[in-house]
Amino acid sequence: MNPLEGVESFTVKQRITMMVNRYEIRAGAPAGAEGTLLAMAQQKRMAFKEQVTFYTDESRAEPVFSFKARQRLDLGATYDVTDAAGAPIGWFKKDFGQSLLRSTWHLGAPGIEATGSERSAGIAILRRVWGLVPFVGDIPLPFLFHFDFRDAGGAVVLTSERRRSLRDRYDVTVPGGGLDGRVAAAMAVALDALQSR
Numbered sequence: 272m273n274p275l276e277g278v279e280s281f282t283v284k285q286r287i288t289m290m291v292n293r294y295e296i297r298a299g300a301p302a303g304a305e306g307t308l309l310a311m312a313q314q315k316r317m318a319f320k321e322q323v324t325f326y327t328d329e330s331r332a333e334p335v336f337s338f339k340a341r342q343r344l345d346l347g348a349t350y351d352v353t354d355a356a357g358a359p360i361g362w363f364k365k366d367f368g369q370s371l372l373r374s375t376w377h378l379g380a381p382g383i384e385a386t387g388s389e390r391s392a393g394i395a396i397l398r399r400v401w402g403l404v405p406f407v408g409d410i411p412l413p414f415l416f417h418f419d420f421r422d423a424g425g426a427v428v429l430t431s432e433r434r435r436s437l438r439d440r441y442d443v444t445v446p447g448g449g450l451d452g453r454v455a456a457a458m459a460v461a462l463d464a465l466q467s468r
Contacts, residue, residue, distance in 0.1 A: 274309045275452025283459045285439040336453040352457045361454035380454045385428045387420030
């Protein structure tokens, strides 16, 4: 089952609870409206090996896909995205060297390999300075930041744009639906969950 099959736009909304981060993946809807729930993701905090599982709904009874780090506590870890049966459907990896100035990720799925980075180099640098200032770094970021993933030919295969809101919310687009929506949703959640945004 692929709840994101053929979906070209969706939103990711974070919900914070005591021991886990939860994310709602909803179908794109007109401004101000909430679309249909496509999947629910859950990430345990402070896990030694990062894993996020996506379920059909709040009951978390039926997993539909997940991503998991290949290695423990590795800043440049590769994450495998698998379907409900555990079969690989894609992967992603942070480019640690490039990310020192501007967060950069690589992702792959059947027929697609792409590199994504923060759209604005200026905002990327401001975010890093913000985190270094004593006491200020604990205040939520006031900057909107967006990621664009492009294939080797320069075509956009995935975008993630942060909305202005108290909780982390992102509008995600998969132009043309070429990238598996499950890989796109995994990458979109990782952009928040793995970078402590």
